[in-house]
Amino acid sequence: MSVLTTIARSAVRAGRPVARIPTASLSLAARGVHTLPQLDYPYNALEPHISGQIMELHHKKHHQTYVNGLNAAEEAYAKTDSPKERIKLQSALKFNGGGHINHSLFWKNLAPQSQGGGELPAGALKEKIEADFGSVDAFKKKFNTVTAAIQGSGWGWLGYNPETKKLEIVTTPNQDPLLSHVPIIGVDIWEHAFYLQYHNVKADYLTAIWNVIHFKEAERRFLEASK
Secondary structure (H helix, E strand, O other), X not given: OOHHXXXXXXXXXXXXXXXXOOHHHHHHHOOXXXXXXXXXXXXXHHOOOOOHHHHHHHHHHHHXXXXXXXXXXXXXXXXXXXXXXXXXXXXXXXXXXXXXXXXXXXXXXXXXXHHOOOOOOOOHHHHHHHHHHOOHHHHHHHHHHHHHOXXXXXXXXXXXXXXXXXXXXXXXXXXXXXXXXXXXXXXXXXXXXXXXXXXXXXXXXXXXXXXXXXHHHHHHHHHHHOO
């Protein structure tokens, strides 16, 4: 079993719902079938900040592709005893596994404003952000600046560093999952996450997304990480 399989399973156990596994897939299920998690809100619930069209394509097409790729790579890995073949499969496991892990977190990262999206209530996370960045506005400004500077595709993260006990802003390229920190908030900076609505202006997308960030979920992660 690959490391990414273990991480992905942990992500599912952390609260990401999965669909029922068809009976015909039980042989693969014994090794761990990854499925597309359902969203907690309709595709258009994040409008006008993220369009329903983007959300549907992002979830049903892009994330599903990572799920399919991860399952295929794990099945191929399980079927071969050749070290050379297993080494060749590592890039597919990393890319698709990371895509599945990151997106499963991303959907939970978002919430309609009617469900508290964009609202950072008084509490442990707000206090920690203010302690580590000076203010909430200063944190958002630094996060957007660092994330907008990603060349090509990747992710911007607010992560908890278990060694320094601080919240830090970090980035990962492509679909690499965040392994150096505990992810608290992750923002997808691939063009498929914003281009249909914001075109090539990443700064506008990064400004808008704070209106639908699910800070209560972020605080839950922070409290768990900092125990």
